[in-house]
Amino acid sequence: xxxxxxxxxxxxxxxxxxxxxxxxxxxxxxxxxxxxxxxxxxxxxxxxxxxxxxxxxxxxxxxxxxxxxxxxxxxxxxxxxxxxxxxxxxxxxxxxxxxxxxxxxxxxxxxxxxxxx
Amino acid sequence: xxxxxxxxxxxxxxxxxxxxxxxxxxxxxxxxxxxxxxxxxxxxxxxxxxxxxxxxxxxxxxxxxxxxxxxxxxxxxxxxxxxxxxxxxxxxxxxxxxxxxxxxxxxxxxxxxxxxxxxxxxxxxxxxxxxxxxxxxxxxxxxxxxxxxxxxxxxxxxxxxxxxxxxxxxxxxxxxxxxxxxxxxxxxxxxxxxxxxxxxxxxxxxxxxxxxxxxxxxxxxxxxxxxxxxxxxxxxxxxxxxxxxxxxxxxxxxxxxxxxxxxxxxxxxxxxxxxxxxxxxxxxxxxxxxxxxxxxxxxxxxxxxxxxxxxxxxxxxxxxxxxxxxxxxxxxxxxxxxxxxxxxxxxxxxxxxxxxxxxxxxxxxxxxxxxxxxxxxxxxxxxxxxxxxxxxxxxxxxxxxxxxxxxxxxxxxxxxxxxxxxxxxxxxxxxxxxxxxxxxxxxxxxxxxxxxxxxxxxxxxxxxxxxxxxxxxxxxxxxxxxxxxxxxxxxxxxxxxxxxxxxxxxxxxxxxxxxxxxxxxxxxxxxxxxxxxxxxxxxxxxxxxxxxxxxxxxxxxxxxxxxxxxxxxxxxxxxxxxxxxxxxxxxxxx
Numbered sequence: 001x002x003x004x005x006x007x008x009x010x011x012x013x014x015x016x017x018x019x020x021x022x023x024x025x026x027x028x029x030x031x032x033x034x035x036x037x038x039x040x041x042x043x044x045x046x047x048x049x050x051x052x053x054x055x056x057x058x059x060x061x062x063x064x065x066x067x068x069x070x071x072x073x074x075x076x077x078x079x080x081x082x083x084x085x086x087x088x089x090x091x092x093x094x095x096x097x098x099x100x101x102x103x104x105x106x107x108x109x110x111x112x113x114x115x116x117x
Numbered sequence: 118x119x120x121x122x123x124x125x126x127x128x129x130x131x132x133x134x135x136x137x138x139x140x141x142x143x144x145x146x147x148x149x150x151x152x153x154x155x156x157x158x159x160x161x162x163x164x165x166x167x168x169x170x171x172x173x174x175x176x177x178x179x180x181x182x183x184x185x186x187x188x189x190x191x192x193x194x195x196x197x198x199x200x201x202x203x204x205x206x207x208x209x210x211x212x213x214x215x216x217x218x219x220x221x222x223x224x225x226x227x228x229x230x231x232x233x234x235x236x237x238x239x240x241x242x243x244x245x246x247x248x249x250x251x252x253x254x255x256x257x258x259x260x261x262x263x264x265x266x267x268x269x270x271x272x273x274x275x276x277x278x279x280x281x282x283x284x285x286x287x288x289x290x291x292x293x294x295x296x297x298x299x300x301x302x303x304x305x306x307x308x309x310x311x312x313x314x315x316x317x318x319x320x321x322x323x324x325x326x327x328x329x330x331x332x333x334x335x336x337x338x339x340x341x342x343x344x345x346x347x348x349x350x351x352x353x354x355x356x357x358x359x360x361x362x363x364x365x366x367x368x369x370x371x372x373x374x375x376x377x378x379x380x381x382x383x384x385x386x387x388x389x390x391x392x393x394x395x396x397x398x399x400x401x402x403x404x405x406x407x408x409x410x411x412x413x414x415x416x417x418x419x420x421x422x423x424x425x426x427x428x429x430x431x432x433x434x435x436x437x438x439x440x441x442x443x444x445x446x447x448x449x450x451x452x453x454x455x456x457x458x459x460x461x462x463x464x465x466x467x468x469x470x471x472x473x474x475x476x477x478x479x480x481x482x483x484x485x486x487x488x489x490x491x492x493x494x495x496x497x498x499x500x501x502x503x504x505x506x507x508x509x510x511x512x513x514x515x516x517x518x519x520x521x522x523x524x525x526x527x528x529x530x531x532x533x534x535x536x537x538x539x540x541x542x543x544x545x546x547x548x549x550x551x552x553x554x555x556x557x558x559x560x561x562x563x564x565x566x567x568x569x570x571x572x573x574x575x576x577x578x579x580x581x582x583x584x585x586x587x588x589x590x591x592x593x594x595x596x597x598x599x600x601x602x603x604x605x606x607x608x609x610x611x612x613x614x615x616x617x618x619x620x621x622x623x624x625x626x627x628x629x630x631x632x633x634x635x636x637x638x639x640x641x642x643x644x645x646x647x648x649x650x651x652x653x654x655x656x657x658x659x660x661x662x663x664x665x666x667x668x669x670x671x672x673x674x675x676x677x678x679x680x681x682x683x684x685x686x687x688x689x690x691x692x693x694x695x696x697x698x699x700x701x702x703x704x705x706x707x
Contacts, residue, residue, distance in 0.1 A: 025317040025330045058310040059317075059330065061337030065426070069342050069362060093303050095340055098427045 003027075006034040014113050015043045016106060020052035023060035031063045035078075039067065044076020047109045051082035056090050064100065077101070079109040124272060144273055147175065151277060155284035159291040165196040168255060168281045172274055173198060176266075180237065180258035185285070186214065186251060199258070200237055209233055214251040218243050218275050220266060241266060243278040247286050255281070307438045310338050314442065318449035322456045328358040331446040335420070336360070338442075339435060343403065343423030347373060348410070348450060354418065357450075363403045363423055372402050372421065381416040383409055385436050406431050408439045410447035417447050472532045473498060479539050481509050484675075487517060489582065490631075493674035494701040495682065497693050504531030504573075505641050505697035506538060510546055515582050518546055521594065521639040521701050522575040522616075530571065537566055538573055538616075552577055556590045556613070556624040563617035572617040576609070576639055580631070585705060587629045587637060592616050595642050595657075600664045602634035602707075609637075636668050636677070636704040644700065647685050647692035655688055674702040 004027035007018045017034050021027070038046055048064075050056075068078055081103040083091065091097065103109040151171050155164055165183045173181055180199030184192040192211040194204045211231050219242040221227060227235045234242075238258055245253035255278050260266070266274070314334045321327050328346060336342055343361030347354040347369075354373045385408045403423045410418040420443050425431070431439070480496050494507045504524030511517055522538060524531040541562045545555045556577060563573055576597060578589040587599070593615030599607040611627030631637070640660070647655040663684060667677050678700045685692040692698055 025313050025333055026320075028333045029329065057313050058306060058337035059313060059333035062333030062335065063337075065336035065340065065342045066332065066360065068426075089302070090306065093299070093306050094338060095427045095429070099340065 004030055006031055008034065008038075010043065011110065013043075014045045014047060014110055016047045016049055018049045018052065020054075022055045023053060023063075024055070024057040025059035028059050028063050031060070032066070035063065035067050039070060039074070042074070044071045044074045045113050046071065046076060046078045047081055047106055047113075048078060049081050049106050050084070050087055053084070053087055056087050058090075058094065061091065061094060061096065064096070068099070077113075079103060079112065081106045081109045128269070128272075144269075147171070148273070148276060148280070152280045155281055158284070159288050161285065161288035161292055162196065164281065164284050164288050166198075168277065168285075169196065169198045172255070172257060172277060176270060177261045178257050178259070179261050182237075182256045183245075184211070184254040184256060185289075186211075186253055192254070195253070214244065214254065215242060216244055216246065216251055218271055220271065222265070241271075241274070243274050245278045245282045245285065247282045252282065253285060304434065307338065307434070310334050311438070311441055311445065315445055318445060321449065322453045324357065324450055324453050327446065327449045327453060331442065332358060332360055334442060335422075335439075338438065339422070339431075340425045340427050341422055342426065344420060345369060346410075346418065346420050346446075348418035348447070349416075357418075361423060364421075368402045372404065381409065382407075383411055383414070383416060385409065385440050387431060387436070389430075406436070406439070408436075408443045410443040410450075412444070412447055412451055417451065419443075469529070472529055476532050476535065479536060480507060485509055485511055485517070487580075487582070489706050490580070490703060491674045491706060492517075492519070492701075492703045493678050494699070495675075495678045496697060496699045497682070498697050499527070499643075499693045499695060504535050505643065505699040506535045507639070507699050507701045508539065508542065509701075510543070512546065512579070517580045517582075518577065519580065519637075519639065519701060519703060520575070520577040521597070521641065521699060522573050523594065523641045523643075523697075523699075524573050525571055534563070534567060534571060534573065538563065538575070542577075551626065552579055552588055552590045553624040553626050556592055556616075557622070560592065560614075560616045560622055560624075561620050564620045567617050569618065572615045574642075575616045576612075578609075578637070578639070580703065585631045587631055589627045589629070590624045591627070592624060595640070595645060597637060597639040598661060598664065599629055599631075600636045600638070600661075600668055601632055602668065604665055606661060606665070631703075631705045633705055634668070634671070634707045636664060636674070636702060638664060638677075638703075639701040641697065641699045643692065643696035643698035644681070644685065646696065647689040647698070648695075649688050650690060655685065655692075659688075668704075671707060674704050678702055 004019070004021040004023055009016045009018070015038050019031065023031060035046070038044065064078060071078060079101045082105055083102060088102070091102065101109070101112065103112065151167065154167050158164055168183055169181045172178060182197040182200060182204065183195045185195045187193050187208055190210055190212045191208050192214070193208045194206065197204050209231055221240050234256070239256050240259040241257045243255040243257070244251045245255060255274065257274070314330060317330050318327055321330065331346070335344060343363050345356055345359040345364050347356045356369055356373070359369070385406055387406050388404055404421050405424050406422045408420040408422065409416045410420065420439070422439070477498070481494060484492055484494065492509060494509065496505055496507060498505070504527060506522040506524065508520045509517060520542065522535070524535045524538070538559065541559050542555070545558055550558070556575065559575065574594040575592040576589065576594040578587050580587055589609055589611070591610050591612035596608045596610045599609060607629060609627060609629070611625050613624035614622050644660060645655055645657055663681060667680065681700055682698065685698065
């Protein structure tokens with residue numbers, strides 16, 4: 001089975017999750033845990049950096065969906081950055097760009113948070 | 118293109134001949150450039166934009182639009198310049214689209230044309246033709262500086278229309294191809310999701326995990342985060358998973374009580390498409406679609422879904438996907454339930470085996486050697502854990518205790534009670550109590566520890582070797598027999614009531630002489646109640662007859678017990694089918 005890792009870095013009021021490997025139904029709980037932890041710590045300004053994500057399935061996208069309502073209610077957001085074309089295609093196919101802000105890189109996403117602070 | 122060049126030559130023969138053609142040369146090269154731009158692009162919007170910009174720029178026209186034919190009688194405004202942008206995308210009726218350039222010089226020229234042209238002061242209509250069909254139209258307002266269009270300009274514009282036609286067609290085909298491709302990609306994504314979840318669910322045997330995976334796929338593929346899953350248990354729907362904030366406990370309950378589940382439906386129900394009454398009911402709760410979860414034509418549950426986050430409705434393809442996903446999930450949920458049940462059963466069986474082992478260990482595994490006496494006890498447990506018990510306890514070199522008991526019921530409770538009795542007995546015999554006192558105390562112990570319907574039939578005997586005497590108490594056990602060599606026998610029934618029925622009951626001690634060659638046999642009702650195939654019990658008289666016959670010549674207790682059991686098997690087939698069988702025999706050697 002292919003691996004999947006979540007790591008995290010906190011910058012001031014923003015937290016960045018770095019996903020790598022394969023995000024599918026099997027590995028989704030790991031990502032869910034990561035997001036759940038952030039919510040518990042009330043760190044809801046979240047950037048998910050997908051630079052090293054090789055593959056994402058609909059189930060992986062489901063994790064994003066499962067938390068967005070709660071996070072936005074708490075005044076936060078999930079912004080995405082560094083999507084490879086292959087990963088972006090899945091997001092695009094399922095209509096995610098209409099619901100989530102997607103940025104070229106992490107800095108742009110951070111800037112966006114700073115603007116709306 | 119060649120048309121334009123021919124007519125250009127014809128009209129300008131003189132100037133060509135006299136080398137006075139610089140402005141025309143410019144026109145020609147701009148046409149060439151335009152043609153190249155168009156043919157290098159497959160993007161419909163940029164093609165249409167240049168189709169407008171080229172004439173507007175060259176002839177200083179303030180406004181224009183490109184129309185595309187939707188069908189024979191209607192047109193769509195594909196792009197506009199210098200006119201309100203909200204016109205883009207609107208359609209209007211336009212019958213008999215002119216196949217030639219229409220130049221509008223006076224208001225009367227508008228008479229046969231759609232109103233929109235008057236409103237926007239359109240001066241020139243140039244058809245865009247593909248295979249002799251008018252597929253679109255380049256529509257321009259008036260020039261800002263000079264009035265009217267001269268013949269050259271009309272020719273030029275008409276050529277532009279002709280050049281644009283194939284490029285527009287190509288772009289349209291390309292656009293369509295893109296749409297189809299995207300739909301295909303979407304379908305592939307759907308299939309991947311189903312394939313993935315199928316694989317994943319096959320691995321899981323825990324309902325909670327299964328529902329979690331189902332929710333990921335549902336949310337990711339459908340762009341929803343409002344839904345709940347209700348599964349039938351004993352024919353009532355119970356919510357097993359809920360996501361999102363719009364479904365309150367109260368609403369869910371109302372919804373489940375609204376008759377869903379009574380009249381099962383096997384295909385997804387789109388609330389907008391149902392009858393008014395149902396529609397209002399579910400719309401109030403925010404439910405948009407209800408997807409049944411079906412196993413072998415049986416509806417086992419439903420998924421209730423709210424709106425998609427991107428506000429689009431559920432497409433045919435979405436509904437198909439949901440239906441398949443729901444069915445895959447419910448099969449896994451069912452399997453998980455069966456798996457858990459099997460596990461539970463297996464665990465119980467293992468526990469039973471454990472209990473059986475413990476119970477077997479409570480019975481003596483070797484027979485003591487008693488001088489001038491022979492003893493043998495044998496227990497065959499029935500399939501489940503039984504309640505038979507026998508024991509031989511050496512008190513000292515001269516005294517031995519023999520006991521046999523049958524605990525009411527079977528299985529774990531009987532087994533527990535039996536070990537209780539065993540522990541009690543092993544404690545009490547050390548205290549130098551008489552048999553009556555031991556029995557009295559055991560009765561109180563069992564009475565205290567059990568309900569009234571649990572009881573034990575109990576027989577205890579003490580052998581005194583120097584006196585060759587048997588002292589005994591029979592607490593409701595089927596009476597043992599003492600057989601003498603001469604063919605007579607004694608029934609050992611003195612004692613009292615069954616253990617565990619009433620507290621503080623008195624017990625009486627019986628006393629008998631063990632003559633040489635006599636056999637004392639104790640057994641449980643598994644022997645006397647062993648049933649023959651024609652439903653005849655073995656009964657006491659057969660036990661008595663058997664022993665009378667067998668002890669005529671000296672025989673070891675082990676031999677006689679085994680022969681007894683052999684006889685029981687012959688009589689009943691499998692005598693251990695319903696009950697344990699226990700026989701304990703003691704004989705005084707001759």
